[in-house]
Structures are given as structure tokens and as C-alpha cells.
Amino acid sequence: MKCIICERESHTGKYCRLHKKACENIVRSYEQWRKALEVSWKEYLSQIANNPLTGEWTKEVVQHLLKSGEQAIVKDY
């Protein structure tokens, strides 16, 4: 199976190892954002998508999540 973002080999789901790691970070960091700013999942994604400090792979996953409208709990990455 190929990663839906970069077409690297994916053995565990729709993301390759690298994008999976980024996705895990996105999910993990949401809790901190929610506590800090009380933002919704979508607002959170838009904010990190426009942040210059956000990592390249994180941005790619965020774009994908925004496009597909996936919910906060991403179990199947």
C-alpha cells in the first residue's frame, strides 16, 4: 500500500512512517492547543497550516485532513 500523500510504502495504514509520525504529533498537540486557546479541531488545523514553524510533513498531513474533513480522533493512520 502507498502513502496517500507521498506515495512512499505504507505498511500500517494510509500514511507512510514519516507522515504517520506527523499525524500522531498533530493529534497529540491538539490537546495543548485546546487548553491554551479553546479552539475547535478545524480552527486548530488552519492555525498550524499557516504557522511558519510547522514542519513540512505536518503541513502536508494538515492539508489532507482539511481537504478530507476528517475528525479529531484519527485512529486509522
Add this chain to the structure above:
Amino acid sequence: MHNYTLVLAEKPDAAQRIALALDKKEKPRKLSENGVPYYVAKRNGKEIVVVPALGHLYTIAAEQKGRNYYPVISFKWVPRYVADRNAARTRSWLQTISTLANKAGAFVDACDFDVEGCVIGYCILKYACGAKEHESKRMKFSTLTKQELEKAYAEPLPQLDFGLIEAGLTRHEIDWLCGINLSRALTIATRKWSRKYVTLSTGRVQGPTLKFLVAREEAIRSFVPTPYWKIRAQVEMDGRVLEARYVNERIENKKEAEIIANSCKDKKGQIEKIAIREFKQPPPFPFDLSTLQSEAYSLFSFTPRRTLNLAQQLYLDALISYPRTDSQRLPSTINYATILKNLGKTEEYCKLTSELLLKQILKPNEGYKEDLAHPAIYPTGNLPRRVLEPSKRKVWDLVVRRFLAVFSEPAAKQNMKVYVKINDHRFHFSGRRILAQGWIRYYEPYVRFDEVLLPLTEKGRIVSVKKILLEEVFKEPPPRYNPSSLLKDMEEARIGTKATRADIMQTLYDRRYIEGERITVTSLGFEVFDVLEKHCPQVVSTALTRELEEKMDRIRENKEKREDVLTNVIGMLHQSLAAFKEEEQVVGEQLNDALERSKLEERIIGTCPLCKTGKLLINYSRKTGKRFVGCTSYFKGLCKTCFPLPQRGTVRSTGKNCPECGWPTVEVCMKRHPWILCFNGECPSKAGKERS
């Protein structure tokens, strides 16, 4: 000319220095055979012939011919010209040494006293001089000064350091076995898939180094910034506005931060506490190689490799001691006072050295690191006979000033922290100053200390608060490695040796696994690492490298046998390579994809400034063959952005945007003259430059 003593030096410059020092009149005869220089010196009525090597004249090669198979297990030591096409020059070198060895009555190994030097001397004595390795004596020196060389010749070690030689040979053999087998496995897998030849390499040290870089790159690229808030108060005291920070440096909730900031607005502050701390900062330690490389990188932006080359040249000029050292210690036998006196002959250091020489006891502030073979890097006291080129001069001056600093007094400093209470919230501002300069004066201009002086104040004083600033900040990703920080981490993890670390880093650049001064791992680097971690996890683990280093230390101390260590490594390689061979096709495909991606990455200049979704790419027209820059969204029918490019010279992405307009830029290089090109026709930097 016969029955002379044959002295083997590691390099031609060193041979000349040794001959000059050993000749009674300091005028040795320079002769040459087959273009190989050697020197004849006379001492106490006896003849000494000093002949140089060219670094390693022998290397390891596979016993079986051919390059298309692995595992390669059987090997032998051969002259370098046999294994390396580019080393044809070493043939005449070895012939000359053999000829000179035939007529020699005694042998002295005067190669550098470290692992590499020991192996160089041993191989020449064994293979080129007719098994004279057990007859030869060993000169041990750390500087190429006349005094030390004369002493090393008069009182040589009775035999070679065979423990060090065994350790050196083992290191070479293990590195060769790991390097050749894993590199061949990667290269063959790629070629079988694509039928194209691409050199991919890895090795015992390269693998773990790449692992460091990949881990950092992953942390950066998958980073999610999280917000926090900082509160600062502008406090006015004696007509000066000082910025005080809220004691809790990170407030992780916006509402909480706003409540604190609002409650401090338009309130007076009161000085609650003044904390003064005075302390003494001891002088720095003498330079070992990695500290010198780090310091030269941060001060002059010299890469570790460049610093090592410059230090090596200074050593060959007898201006500094042997640079490949791990030691931070300076034994008194180097004679501190004489070195200081000699350095004091220059106007530049005269005042500083005379002050140090007034001390009753000269005692350096030594570090904890030790090297059995050499002391820390120090100036020999010799002064340059001609003007040094600027970069060499910088390194020499740095070594001299560091040497002066280690003998001086600690610096006395004072830190002051003033706590201000504003409506029950605590803020503080800090000041710092130097009370006594101590070693700082000797190490200037290579030490920076910005003093922050605070106005005099007392507890209970009421101060006015001009402004409260609430700032939203984001946690930053870890910094990228640069050559200096990577070197530091390699050293901490005991990966590689002081002599090889800089070269390993260069190999990673040459193979295009990494790029840039702030190091970025390429797609190819990621894939190679992925493949290695999956199929040969031991090779990329720092544990294996560290374990081998420990084993080599034990071989050196005669506590472990070389054969046992080699057998273990061969067993590990057999296992890994068998698993690798089974997956060769999958690996080949993975690496080829990565190579393609890597090539594409090199052509990408940056994000398209017009559509902001595509990437600008260097393309070639199918019709005319001419190159141009186009947007990748063109193929989706979304963007038609394109720009012409100069058709001559090389074009590559700078990775930076134009400082004036923010558009991506490229570097065009024509006849060795590079210039930066911005595509934006309306860029302010181009105003007034249009052709009439």
C-alpha cells in the same frame, strides 16, 4: 651511501622538518629518485636518510576480483596503487623506499604517533622494507620543533607500539568489511532494478551519523508548534526603561495570561528583593581537536574539515603541536615558560606573556580529557617565518590566545536579579557585569560578554510601570545540525575518531544524503537510512559502534584478540546481508524511487509565488531543449507561470527567497562567476537596472 639509518616520515613536509632538525649543520642534502624526495642528514658522523610516505601507502583489497558480488569476506593488504586507480603515484614512492631500505642498517619509524601513523609506519616496514617491523625503533613527538625531534631521535622507543598497531589494523579491516559489503549491497540492488550505475555507500560510522541526522530531520519536519504566552513589564527607574519578565516564563493558557496582564496594567511596582551573586569563572581548558573545530566554526565559520587541514599545516610548519588529539592536558615537560618567552618576541603577545611570566608558578587549567599519545594543542613558541595566509593566521592566533588564557586567573563576574511586585505578581530583570577580567583579557577577541548594568536601587522602592506587554509565542522545533554541532554529538556518542569524523560528514554530503550548512537530509538520505534500519539495524545503531570502539581499546591493551573481533563482525555481516539479498528487489525499487525524488528535489526552486500551491521547477523544453522555470500546477491546468533561464552555465536553487520581494531565487554560475537571479520582473532590487 650504505648502512645508514632510515627514518620514515608520514608526509614530505614532516620529512623535511625531521631532516633539518637531525642534521648537525641544519643543511640536509635533498635528493630525489623517481620524483620521490628524500633527505640525507649527518649526525655524530653517521648518515641518516629521511624518506617520506604519502599518508597510507598500503590499503585493504578483496582477494577475489570483481565488483558485482557480496558478501566480501577474504581480504589482504596491498599497495595502494593496486586497489586505487588514482593512487598511481604511490608505486614510485614504494619503489624508492624499498631501494633505500635495502642499503639501510637501522630503521626508525617517525610517523605521527597515533593510530593512523602507527599503521602507516608498520605497513611500510613490513611490506616495503622486508619485514623490518620488529627491528625498527619508534620516534615519539608531538611537535616538529628541533628540540623535540632531536630528543625523540636520541631517546626512541625500543620498538613499535604493537597494541596500537593491532587496534589500528582492526579498525581498518572492520571499516573496510562493513563499508564494502553494505555499499555493494545498496549499489547492486539499485543497479539491478534500474540497470543504471549509481554509487551508494554506507559504513560503520556513516550509518550511525546518518541516524542522528535523520532523527533530527524527522523531529523538525513533523513538528507541531504549540502556543504559550510571555508577559513583560516596562519599568521606569532613574530615567531608564527596563524590561522585567514575569517569573513564570511560559503561560500555557491565553485567558490566564490576559488576566495577569490586565491586573498589572496602570499599577505601580515595588522592588521586592535584590539578589546578587558573585562567582568566579575559571579559564577555558586547552584545545583538543573537537573543541578547536567547534570554536573555529562559531568564530570564523570554518568547517571542521577546514580547521583540521589548517591545523595540520600549522603543525607541519612547526607552529603548533600535533592537532589530532583528544587531550585537554598540558604536561609541564613542554616547558611553558620557554614557549611564553618565545611568543613574547612578537609585539602582539609581548604584554600578555610578560604578565604571565611574572607568576611564580605557571599552572594551566586542564580539562578531564586525556590522550595517551599527545598533549592538548599548544603553540610551539616558534614564530611564523613569513606572513601566514589569513585563515591559517586566525587558527594560529586562536591557539596562541587559548594557550595564554589557560594560565591566567579566573574571571570574577556578578549577576544581579531584581524582583518587582506589581499587584501581587512577580516580575524580574537581570543585570551582569565583570568584576575582574582575568583570563578574558588574554582570550580577547574570542570571548564575548555583554555587560548589562542596572541602576542602583533598594528594597521597597516604588517604581512606575510604563507598559505591560503580552506576547504570543510558539514553541520552536529543534535546531538543525550544523557541522560543528554534529561533530560534538558524534564525539559524545563515541562515533568515529577525531581524525575521521570530518571526512565522514563530507562523504554524506558527497553522496547527496545531506545538504546545506544547516544540514537537511535529502529523500535519498531518508531511504538509505530506512533500508539500512530495516535490513541491517546493527549497522546504524550507535551501540555497535561504541561496542567496537571499546573492543579496539581492549585490543590496544592486549586484553582482546583482533581475530575474535573480526569473526564477530563477519558473523553479523553474513546474517544481515543474507536478509538483505532476499529483499534485494524491493530495496532496489525503494532506492530508485528515492533517487528519482532526489533528482526532482534538486530541480525545485521553491513555492510558486503566483498560484501559491505549485512548485517552481527547472524544466527543459521538449521542442527546443532550452531550459526554463515552470510551475508544477501547469500540468493540472491551474497555473501558467514560467520564466526564462540563462542557457549557459549551471543553475541551482539557493533555497532562499529574495530579500526584497520574497520570490524564490536561483544561483547561476558562469565561468566561475556565480550570481543570484530573482525571477520577479517587478522586484524592487531591479529598479533602475533595466536595459535602455
